[in-house]
Amino acid sequence: xxxxxxxxxxxxxxxxxxxxxxxxxxxxxxxxxxxxxxxxxxxxxxxxxxxxxxxxxxxxxxxxxxxxxxxxxxxxxxxxxxxxxxxxxxxxxxxxxxxxxxxxxxxxxxxxxxxxxxxxxxxxxxxxxxxxxx
Amino acid sequence: xxxxxxxxxxxxxxxxxxxxxxxxxxxxxxxxxxxxxxxxxxxxxxxxxxxxxxxxxxxxxxxxxxxxxxxxxxxxxxxxxxxxxxxxxxxxxxxxxxxxxxxxxxxxxxxxxxxxxxxxxxxxxxxxxxxxxxxxxxxxxxxxxxxxxxxxxxxxxxxxxxxxxxxxxxxxxxxxxxxxxxxxxxxxxxxxxxxxxxxxxxxxxxxxxxxxxxxxxxxxxxxxxxxxxxxxxxxxxxxxxxxxxxxxxxxxxxxxxxxxxxxxxxxxxxxxxxxxxxxxxxxxxxxxxxxxxxxxxxxxxxxxxxxxxxxxxxxxxxxxxxxxxxxxxxxxxxxxxxxxxxxxxxxxxxxxxxxxxxxxxxxxxxxxxxxxxxxxxxxxxxxxxxxxxxxxxxxxxxxxxxxxxxxxxxxxxxxxxxxxxxxxxxxxxxxxxxxxxxxxxxxxxxxxxxxxxxxxxxxxxxxxxxxxxxxxxxxxxxxxxxxxxxxxxxxxxxxxxxxxxxxxxxxxxxxxxxxxxx
Numbered sequence: 001x002x003x004x005x006x007x008x009x010x011x012x013x014x015x016x017x018x019x020x021x022x023x024x025x026x027x028x029x030x031x032x033x034x035x036x037x038x039x040x041x042x043x044x045x046x047x048x049x050x051x052x053x054x055x056x057x058x059x060x061x062x063x064x065x066x067x068x069x070x071x072x073x074x075x076x077x078x079x080x081x082x083x084x085x086x087x088x089x090x091x092x093x094x095x096x097x098x099x100x101x102x103x104x105x106x107x108x109x110x111x112x113x114x115x116x117x118x119x120x121x122x123x124x125x126x127x128x129x130x131x132x133x134x
Numbered sequence: 135x136x137x138x139x140x141x142x143x144x145x146x147x148x149x150x151x152x153x154x155x156x157x158x159x160x161x162x163x164x165x166x167x168x169x170x171x172x173x174x175x176x177x178x179x180x181x182x183x184x185x186x187x188x189x190x191x192x193x194x195x196x197x198x199x200x201x202x203x204x205x206x207x208x209x210x211x212x213x214x215x216x217x218x219x220x221x222x223x224x225x226x227x228x229x230x231x232x233x234x235x236x237x238x239x240x241x242x243x244x245x246x247x248x249x250x251x252x253x254x255x256x257x258x259x260x261x262x263x264x265x266x267x268x269x270x271x272x273x274x275x276x277x278x279x280x281x282x283x284x285x286x287x288x289x290x291x292x293x294x295x296x297x298x299x300x301x302x303x304x305x306x307x308x309x310x311x312x313x314x315x316x317x318x319x320x321x322x323x324x325x326x327x328x329x330x331x332x333x334x335x336x337x338x339x340x341x342x343x344x345x346x347x348x349x350x351x352x353x354x355x356x357x358x359x360x361x362x363x364x365x366x367x368x369x370x371x372x373x374x375x376x377x378x379x380x381x382x383x384x385x386x387x388x389x390x391x392x393x394x395x396x397x398x399x400x401x402x403x404x405x406x407x408x409x410x411x412x413x414x415x416x417x418x419x420x421x422x423x424x425x426x427x428x429x430x431x432x433x434x435x436x437x438x439x440x441x442x443x444x445x446x447x448x449x450x451x452x453x454x455x456x457x458x459x460x461x462x463x464x465x466x467x468x469x470x471x472x473x474x475x476x477x478x479x480x481x482x483x484x485x486x487x488x489x490x491x492x493x494x495x496x497x498x499x500x501x502x503x504x505x506x507x508x509x510x511x512x513x514x515x516x517x518x519x520x521x522x523x524x525x526x527x528x529x530x531x532x533x534x535x536x537x538x539x540x541x542x543x544x545x546x547x548x549x550x551x552x553x554x555x556x557x558x559x560x561x562x563x564x565x566x567x568x569x570x571x572x573x574x575x576x577x578x579x580x581x582x583x584x585x586x587x588x589x590x591x592x593x594x595x596x597x598x599x600x601x602x603x604x605x606x607x608x609x610x611x612x613x614x615x616x617x618x619x620x621x622x623x624x625x626x627x628x629x630x631x632x633x634x635x636x637x638x639x640x641x642x643x644x645x646x647x648x649x650x651x652x
Contacts (some may be wrong), residue, residue: 040222042215042247109225112236120240 026094139179166202187341209274282319403441425580454519
């Protein structure tokens with residue numbers, strides 16, 4: 001799932017033409033999925049899902065423990081200028097976050113519907129990348 | 135004459151005009167087996183409907199089946215979820231059903247959550263949101279699940295008049311946009327009188343979960359459906375892998391009668407019994423074989439089926455007591471092979487023992503098997519087992535249901551042999567516990583009698599609606615060939631039907647099965 005998450009992050013970074021290695025890049029994928037997830041789960045459901053994602057990912061990557069879900073459903077990370085985090089750790093946190101979020105979606109609605117949702121968000125994602133097992 | 139012709143022409147053209155002016159209402163399939171028949175063809179297009187009932191009776195599943203059966207990318211379905219069950223939760227559970235087609239999600243079926251608008255704003259905002267979504271998507275189907283939640287939430291802030299106006303405006307808007315609407319809600323029957331929603335609705339489908347003793351059965355009623363004749367009354371529904379399935383009360387009665395003209399006589403597989411019956415069972419008859427346990431009713435039934443198979447006919451055995459393996463093994467002991475015809479599809483053995491069965495479900499299973507195999511012979515073994523398999527609520531109506539079922543099956547040209555277990559009384563010879571002889575054409579009664587220190591078996595043809603039959607009480611044995619009727623007795627007895635006969639002639643006949651001598 002982490003490989004899949006990394007591909008999504010790379011695709012999103014390329015689509016956004018962003019080379020930002022910071023927290024906003026790590027949160028870009030969950031943010032992009034917000035509308036689709038909120039459609040399925042409601043805004044409250046989306047927020048709850050992100051909170052669970054953060055809790056799961058935070059146990060793997062410590063800087064995520066200082067992140068939270070805002071009332072608007074966006075993820076808010078720590079201020080890296082105040083609490084410095086190694087850039088690799090930031091990327092690792094982003095991947096963990098996406099992997100946990102996708103994992104939760106798969107647990108709730110199954111692989112096929114999750115892939116369908118991903119395709120809706122990133123219609124240009126190559127078909128070969130839409131695979132959890134590579 | 136000319137005047138008359140002119141008048142006739144005028145009337146004819148008037149008739150044509152009124153015919154062409156009559157609106158043709160297209161009917162949408164529900165995607166629920168049996169429900170279109172109950173509705174009188176399907177759901178009227180552009181109608182405004184309520185799916186009501188208590189929690190857990192299948193309302194959302196029904197709504198999903200309707201949506202999946204009708205939604206297309208050109209005419210999508212818009213599914214508004216409210217508080218309680220968001221789309222994600224619905225999708226999680228609904229994808230377990232066979233009707234679920236994930237390819238339809240997104241383009242043909244779109245979900246929209248109204249929860250925030252409802253919580254944070256008022257009914258006007260809810261209506262505005264629905265209007266915006268419907269206007270942008272132009273859906274063929276609109277579902278609001280649960281509409282009850284919308285109304286319950288609004289009652290805190292809106293007056294009754296405002297609620298009525300909201301419902302009225304919603305109905306007008308959705309119908310004007312050519313959408314067929316389903317408002318799903320948990321309502322109690324007591325609300326029907328006072329709730330304006332039920333007055334405005336074109337269709338009202340009510341679903342129940344009925345509890346009786348330990349059994350729970352689901353039922354459905356079409357309480358209201360404008361513009362077409364639906365089948366009245368309560369219909370059994372069951373939720374299975376395919377979603378909801380409905381069993382119309384008219385099941386089987388709508389089919390064509392195929393028994394007409396001269397009917398063949400079918401052999402029972404026991405030549406002496408055929409002779410006793412005046413040549414065999416008339417095709418399309420219902421025969422009841424009644425007798426106490428161990429008298430060979432199932433053996434006789436097996437021989438009847440095997441004979442049909444021998445003659446190239448397909449057959450069905452609906453078993454309610456003994457498991458199919460036991461049945462097949464016993465047949466094998468009589469030299470009758472039931473395995474091969476099952477493998478080739480000539481014979482289907484239905485073991486119908488789900489929890490809380492209804493007669494309609496059993497009939498549907500049998501009708502489906504008839505459709506698959508083209509069966510001409512059917513064994514129901516036994517009626518008592520059948521009754522025991524039914525939910526308690528259905529047992530009350532067993533006789534009527536059985537009558538309907540037998541009429542439907544024999545009407546389709548199937549010859550039925552049903553077994554009934556009766557206790558032997560030593561003063562009388564009852565036919566069955568249920569007084570069901572009115573629903574059968576032919577009756578064979580088996581019983582035990584005590585003769586010369588042995589419990590022996592006798593049978594008699596009590597009734598043959600289609601012709602004359604032997605009145606003899608004949609002794610029989612069950613051997614490795616099945617039921618074998620032995621020759622007419624030389625010794626006369628009286629009182630055989632009491633079970634303790636008296637010999638009135640010389641002892642001429644040897645015991646059919648060896649008596650112990652030591």
